[in-house]
Amino acid sequence: MSGTVAHLNTGPTAEVGLEREEHFTTDGQQIHAAKFGLWCWLLTELLLFAGLFLTALVLRIMHPQAVTEVAKHLKFWIGATNTAVLIVSSFTMSGAIELSRLGWQRGMVRCMLATAALGSLFLVLKGYEYYEDWDEHMMPFLSSRPYVLTQDPSSRLFTDLYYITTGLHGLHLLTGVSILLVMTWMASRPGFLGRRQNRIEIFGLYWHFIDLIWIIVFPVLYVLNR
Amino acid sequence: MSPSDLVLGRVSEGVREPHPGRTTIDREPDYLHDEHTLRSWLGSTDHKRIGILYLLSITFFFIIGACAAGLIRLSLVVPNGQIFSNDTYNKLFTIHGVVMVWFFLIPSIPATFGNFIMPIMIGAKDVAFPRLNRTSWYIFMTGAFFTLFTVVVGGVDTGWTFYAPFSTTFSNTWVVPALIGVIVVGFSSILTGLNFIVTIHTMRAPGMTWFRMPIFVWTMYATSLIFLLATPVITIALILLVMERAFHIGVFDPALGGDPVLFEHLFWFYSHPAVYIMVLPGMGVISEIVPAFAQKKLFGYRFVAYASIGLASLTFFVWGHHMFVNGESETSAVVFSVLSFAVAVPSAVKVYNWTATIYKGSLKLDTPMLYAMGYIGLFVVGGLTGLFLATLAVDEHVHDTYFVVAHFHYIMVGGTALAFLGGLHYWWPKFTGRMYPEALGRLSAFFIFIGFNTTFFPQFLLGYLGMPRRYHNYPPEFQLLNILSSAGSVVLALGYLFPMFYLTWSLRYGKRAPANPWNAKGLEWTTSSPPPKHNFETPPTVDFEPYDYIAREDRV
Numbered sequence: 001m002s003g004t005v006a007h008l009n010t011g012p013t014a015e016v017g018l019e020r021e022e023h024f025t026t027d028g029q030q031i032h033a034a035k036f037g038l039w040c041w042l043l044t045e046l047l048l049f050a051g052l053f054l055t056a057l058v059l060r061i062m063h064p065q066a067v068t069e070v071a072k073h074l075k076f077w078i079g080a081t082n083t084a085v086l087i088v089s090s091f092t093m094s095g096a097i098e099l100s101r102l103g104w105q106r107g108m109v110r111c112m113l114a115t116a117a118l119g120s121l122f123l124v125l126k127g128y129e130y131y132e133d134w135d136e137h138m139m140p141f142l143s144s145r146p147y148v149l150t151q152d153p154s155s156r157l158f159t160d161l162y163y164i165t166t167g168l169h170g171l172h173l174l175t176g177v178s179i180l181l182v183m184t185w186m187a188s189r190p191g192f193l194g195r196r197q198n199r200i201e202i203f204g205l206y207w208h209f210i211d212l213i214w215i216i217v218f219p220v221l222y223v224l225n226r
Numbered sequence: 227m228s229p230s231d232l233v234l235g236r237v238s239e240g241v242r243e244p245h246p247g248r249t250t251i252d253r254e255p256d257y258l259h260d261e262h263t264l265r266s267w268l269g270s271t272d273h274k275r276i277g278i279l280y281l282l283s284i285t286f287f288f289i290i291g292a293c294a295a296g297l298i299r300l301s302l303v304v305p306n307g308q309i310f311s312n313d314t315y316n317k318l319f320t321i322h323g324v325v326m327v328w329f330f331l332i333p334s335i336p337a338t339f340g341n342f343i344m345p346i347m348i349g350a351k352d353v354a355f356p357r358l359n360r361t362s363w364y365i366f367m368t369g370a371f372f373t374l375f376t377v378v379v380g381g382v383d384t385g386w387t388f389y390a391p392f393s394t395t396f397s398n399t400w401v402v403p404a405l406i407g408v409i410v411v412g413f414s415s416i417l418t419g420l421n422f423i424v425t426i427h428t429m430r431a432p433g434m435t436w437f438r439m440p441i442f443v444w445t446m447y448a449t450s451l452i453f454l455l456a457t458p459v460i461t462i463a464l465i466l467l468v469m470e471r472a473f474h475i476g477v478f479d480p481a482l483g484g485d486p487v488l489f490e491h492l493f494w495f496y497s498h499p500a501v502y503i504m505v506l507p508g509m510g511v512i513s514e515i516v517p518a519f520a521q522k523k524l525f526g527y528r529f530v531a532y533a534s535i536g537l538a539s540l541t542f543f544v545w546g547h548h549m550f551v552n553g554e555s556e557t558s559a560v561v562f563s564v565l566s567f568a569v570a571v572p573s574a575v576k577v578y579n580w581t582a583t584i585y586k587g588s589l590k591l592d593t594p595m596l597y598a599m600g601y602i603g604l605f606v607v608g609g610l611t612g613l614f615l616a617t618l619a620v621d622e623h624v625h626d627t628y629f630v631v632a633h634f635h636y637i638m639v640g641g642t643a644l645a646f647l648g649g650l651h652y653w654w655p656k657f658t659g660r661m662y663p664e665a666l667g668r669l670s671a672f673f674i675f676i677g678f679n680t681t682f683f684p685q686f687l688l689g690y691l692g693m694p695r696r697y698h699n700y701p702p703e704f705q706l707l708n709i710l711s712s713a714g715s716v717v718l719a720l721g722y723l724f725p726m727f728y729l730t731w732s733l734r735y736g737k738r739a740p741a742n743p744w745n746a747k748g749l750e751w752t753t754s755s756p757p758p759k760h761n762f763e764t765p766p767t768v769d770f771e772p773y774d775y776i777a778r779e780d781r782v
Contacts (some may be wrong), residue, residue, distance in 0.1 A: 023352035023429075023760075033354040033428040040420040040454055047458035051492055055477075140483075141474045156483030160475045164466065 014103040015194035031198060038202050042209045045172070049213055052165045056158065056220050063154035068225040070155045073138060074162065078129040079222040082122050086211045089118035093207045100200040103193055108200070112184040115207065119177040126170055139163070162221050169217055172210050179203065256659065256756040271356035272759065277342030278657065279363055280333060285726070287329040287370065290378075294322035296719060299681075299712040305705050307698035315698035316383035317399070323386030324377055328408055329370045331642050332500060335507035336453075337366070337418060339649050340446045342657065344422065346750040346757060347440050349431025349766040354424040358417055366414035373407025376400045385696065387497070390478035390489040394470045402472050405464050412461045415503075419453025422446050431749070433768035437528065440748050440772050444531045445510030448538035452499045452506075455542070460496030463489060487552060494545035502541045504638050505605075506534060508645030509576055512598045515652050516580045517773045518746035519595035520587025524773045526579045533572035540569050550621045559618055566616035573609050577602060592744075593667030597648030600675040604640030608633060611686065626696075629689025632682045640678060647674065647725060654729065655739030659756040662732040666724060673721030680714025747774055 024030040060067045096111035133139060140150040140159055150156035183203055186192060257274045260266070267275055297318050301309045310318065345353055353359050376382065380400035384393040393401050426439075426447050467489070469475040476482020478489045517524045524530060546554060546562030554562075580602055589595070611633040614620045624630065651667055654660070684707040689695075693704050700708070742751040747770075753762050 023350070023356060025765075029428055033424050036427060037355060037358075037420055037424045040423055041416075044416050044420075044454055044458040047455060048462050051459055051462045051495075055488065141476070143474075150483065153480065153483040156476060157485070160469075160477055160483065163475060164469060164477070168465075 014105045015191075016101060016103045016197050017194050018198045019195040034198055034202055035205070038205050042205065045209060045213070049165070049168070049216070052161060052168070053216060053220050056161050056165070059154055059158055059161070060224060063152075064225060066152045066154040067158045069152075070149055070158050070162075071222065071225060073136070073149070074222050075129045075132055076222055078125055078132075079218055082125050083214060083218050085118050085122045085125070086214050089115045089122070090208050090211045092118065093204050097201055097204045100187075100193060100197050105188070105193055108193075109184055109188045112180060112187065112200075116177050116180045116184065119173055119180065123170060123173060123177070126166065165217055165221065169210070169213055172213070176207055176210050180207070255759075256754065257759050258659070258756050260759050269360075271352070271360050273341050273345050273353045273356065273359060274657075274757065274761075276359050276363055277338050277340075280337040280341060280366075281657075283363075283367060283370070284330050284334050284338065287325050287374070288722075290374065291322050291326035291330055292719065292722065294318050294325065296715060298322060299715040301698060302700075302708045303705075303712050305700050305702045305708075310698065312698055313381075313383065316385075316696075317377070317381040319696060320382045320385050321377045324373060324382070324404065324408070327386045327500075327638075328373070328411055329366075331504045331638055332415065333366065333418075334504075334642055334646050335511060335649065336422070336446060336449050336503070337363075338646075339442070339511065339653065340418070340422060340449075340507065343653055343750055344443055344446050345425060345429065346753065346761050347443050347748060348426065348429060348434050349749050349762070349768060350425060350429035351760045351762075351765075352429075353421050354429055355421050359421055362414045362417040362421070365417070366411055369407040369410030369412075369414065371407075372410065373404050376403040376407065387493065388464070388467060389493075390467060390470070390484075390486045391480070394467055395479050395481075402468055405468050409461055409464050409468075412457045412464075415453045416457045419450035419457070422450040423454065426450075431766050431768055434749075435768075437531070438768055438770075438772050439531075440510075441513035441524065441527070441530050441534070442507075442510035444534045445506045445513070448534040449503050449506045451535075451538050452503050452541065456496040456499040456503075459492055460500075463492035463496070466492070487549070487554075490549055490552065491545070494548045495542070498545045498548065499538075499541040501634075501638060502537055505641040506537060508601065508605075508641045509534065511645040511649035511652070512580060512601055513576075514746075514748070515594045515598040515648055516583050517775060518652070518744050519590045519592060519598070520584050521590075521745070521775050522583055522587040523775050524579065525582035525585075526575070527772060529575050530579050533575040536572040537569065540565070540572065544569060547616055547621075550618060551625050563616050563618050567613065570609065570613060573605075577606060577609075591668075593662075593664060593671055594648045594652035594744075596668055596671035597644050597651065597674075600671060600678075601640065601644040601648060603675075604636050604644060604678065608636030608640055612637065624689050626694055627689035628685040628693045628695055631695050632685035632689060635682045635685070640682075644674065644678075647671075650725070650729070652744070653750075654732070655743045655755050656750060657756065658733055658736070659739050660732045660736030661739050661743065662725075662736055663728050666728045670721050670724035670728075673717055673724065675721075677714050677716070677718030677721050681711050681718050682714070684708070684711045684714070748772070 018027060018030065020027055020030055024033070092111045092114040096108045096115065099105075099108040099111060134142075134145065137145045137147050138159065139145045140147050140156050141163075147159070150159055180203065183199065187196075187200065257272055267279065270276065270279075297310070298315070301307055301315055301318075303309075307315060341353070341359065345351070377400075380403070382397070382399045382401055382404045384397050384399070384401060388401065388405065426443060430439075466477045470477050470479060470482065470484065474482065476484045478484040478486050480486070513524060513530055544562060544566045546558055547566045550559050550562075580598075591599075611629070615624065615630065615633060647670075651662060654662055688704055688707050688711075691704065693700050739755040741754050743755075744751075749766055749768070750757075752766065
C-alpha cells in the first residue's frame with residue numbers, strides 16, 4: 001500500500017485532463033457527450049421512481065386517513081437522520097470533484113472514501129429501520145408477521161409501496177457505494193487524473209441524484225400528513 | 227510478386243477478394259473486410275457491425291415469432307380447435323406476442339438501421355458511446371434468450387401484456403423468469419435511446435444543423451425520446467409484478483391491497499408509446515425512400531420533422547384509450563378519446579406529405595418504393611381503424627375482438643415490417659456492397675402486400691361480427707373468414723421467405739453496388755458501399771439542404 005500512497009502526496013500538482021477517444025473530434029465534444037449521456041440516464045431513473053411516487057401520492061389523496069395511520073408508524077427519526085447523512089455525503093462528493101479539478105489527488109481520495117462511508121452509514125441505518133419494522137410486525141408480505149393496520153387495503157398498499165420504494169433506493173445506493181469504492185481504488189493510482197478526471201465528475205452527478213431521489217422519497221413516505 | 231499471385235488477386239493487404247479476373251481495389255478495407263474473425267464481430271464497437279449483429283438477431287426472433295403465428299393460424303382453420311389444447315394455444319399466442327413485440331418490432335428499425343445508418347447520415351465517425359452500444363446488444367441478447375427459453379421450454383400463458391391479476395395470482399406458468407428477461411431487454415432499449423440522443427446532439431458533422439438532418443434521423447430522435455421516457459415505467463411495472471408474484475408484496479391483487487387497474491395504467495403508459503417506437507422509425511424509412519424514388523424533394527420537410535416530435539409527445543397522453551371498458555370515469559374516457567383522435571393529425575400530415583412528394587415525381591417503382599407504397603396503404607387502413615377504436619361507442623362493440631387484432635397488425639406489422647423490408651432493400655447495397663435481384667425483390671413486395679391483406683382484412687370482419695381475440699375455438703359461421711385469413715398467412719410467409727433467400731444469395735453472387743445505386747441524396751450515399759471503418763474517407767462538411775433533389779422546373 002505504501003507504494004501507492006507515496007504518489008498521492010504530489011498534492012495539487014497532479015496533472016488533470018482527459019484522454020480523447022478516437023471517434024470524438026474535440027475534448028469539449030467528449031465531455032459534453034458524457035455529461036449529457038448521464039443526465040439522460042438520470043432522467044430514466046427519475047421516471048423509474050416516478051410511478052411509485054405518483055401511486056403513493058394518489059393513495060394519500062384518496063385514502064388520507066388509512067395512509068396517515070401507517071405513515072405514522074414509519075421511523076421518522078431514522079428517515080430524517082438518513083436524509084442528513086445523504087446531504088452530507090453529497091457535500092463530500094462535491095469536495096472530491098472540486099479537489100479532482102485542482103489535481104489534489106490525495107484529498108480527493110479521502111473525500112471519496114468519506115462519501116462511501118456516509119453511503120454505507122445510510123444503508124446500515126436503513127437496515128436497522130427494517131429490523132425495527134420486522135420487530136413491530138410491520139411487514140405484511142411475511143405471513144408470520146401479521147400487521148393489524150394492513151387489514152385496510154389502502155394501508156397495505158402504502159406499506160408495500162414503502163418497502164418497494166425504499167428497497168429500490170437502497171439498491172441504487174448499494175450500487176453507488178460499490179462503484180465509488182472501485183473508482184476510488186482506480187483514482188488513487190498515478191496518472192488517473194491526467195486521463196480520467198472526467199469520470200469523477202460524471203459519477204458525482206449519479207451520487208447527487210441518488211441523494212435527490214431520497215429527498216423526494218422522504219417527504220412522500222414519511223412526512224406528508226404527519 | 228509472382229504472376230500466380232496476381233491471378234489470385236493476392237496483391238497487397240488492401241485486396242478484398244481472391245477472385246481471378248476481377249479488378250482488385252487498392253484502398254483501405256471497408257468495415258466488412260477490416261477483420262474476419264468471429265471475435266472481431268462479437269467484440270466490435272463499430273456501430274455498423276453492431277447494426278448487422280442486431281439485424282441477424284432480430285431476424286432470428288422474427289422467425290420464431292412467425293412460426294408461432296403460423297401454428298396459431300393453423301389451429302384456427304377449424305372452429306373447435308382440435309389441433310392444440312387450450313393451454314398450448316395460450317402458450318403459442320404468448321410466444322408470438324412476446325417475441326414479436328419485445329424482441330422484433332421494438333428493436334427492429336432503431337437497433338438495425340438506426341445503428342448502421344443514423345451516424346453516417348449525420349456525418350459522425352461512430353455513436354457517442356460505442357462500448358455502451360456493444361453492451362446494449364449483449365444485454366438485449368441475454369434478456370431475449372432468457373425469455374425465449376422460458377416461453378418455449380416452460381411456457382407462459384398470459385399473452386404479451388402480462389395483465390394482472392392473472393399473471394400475478396392465477397397463471398401457473400413461468401411468468402417471473404419471462405418478466406425478468408423482458409425487464410433486462412428494457413435496459414437495452416434505454417441505453418440505445420440514450421446513445422442515439424447524445425449522438426444526435428453532439429456528433430453531427432460541421433454544417434449538419436437540426437433542419438438539415440434527414441427525416442430518418444428526426445424519427446430516430448423522437449423514438450429515442452420514447453425509449454428514454456417510457457421504458458423506465460414499464461420496467462417498474464414489471465418489477466412490481468415480479469415483487470407481487472414472487473414475494474407477495476401486493477400492488478395489483480385486491481386481496482393484497484392492490485389494484486389491477488393500476489397495472490393497466492403503468493403498462494399502457496409505456497406500451498402505447500411503444501406503438502410509436504414501432505411506427506415512427508418506419509415513417510423515417512419511408513421518408514427516405516419516397517423522395518429517392520420520386521427524385522423529388524420531400525414535400526413539407528419541416529412539417530414532417532415536427533410531426534415526428536408531435537407524435538412522440540402526443541403518444542404519452544392517450545394510454546387511457548386501452549381502458550374504455552374497464553370502468554374508468556366517463557370524463558377520462560372522453561378526454562382520452564379526444565386526445566387519441568388528435569394523433570390522427572400528425573399521422574395524416576405525414577401521409578399527405580408522402581403523397582405530395584410522389585405527385586408529379588419521376589417515379590421508379592423499384593423494390594423499396596413498392597414496399598413504401600404498400601406501407602402507405604396499410605398505414606392508412608390501420609390509422610383509420612384506429613379512429614374507430616378511439617370512438618367510445620364503437621370501441622364498446624369491438625373491444626377485445628379480432629377487429630383490434632387486425633387494427634394493430636395493420637399499424638404495427640404493416641407499419642414496421644413493410645418499412646423494415648423496404649429499408650432493408652434500400653440500404654442493402656450500403657450494408658453489403660452488393661445488389662439484390664430486382665425482379666425477385668418486386669415479387670416479394672407483391673407477395674407480402676397481398677398476403678398481408680388477405681390475412682388481416684378478414685379479421686376486421688370477424689371482429690366486427692363478434693369473434694373475440696385469444697380464443698382457440700369459435701362458432702362455425704366464422705370458419706370461412708378464418709380459413710381465408712390462414713390462407714393469406716401462407717402467402718405472407720412466402721413473401722417473408724423470399725428476401726431471406728435472395729438477400730443471402732446476393733451476399734456472394736449479387737452485382738457489386740456503386741456508392742449511390744439509387745441516385746439518392748444524403749450523406750450515407752456519399753461514402754463507398756460498404757463504408758470504410760470510420761464511415762468516410764475524409765470527414766464530411768454539410769453545405770446542402772436535406773433531399774436536395776433537382777426541383778421539377780429545373781429539370782431538363
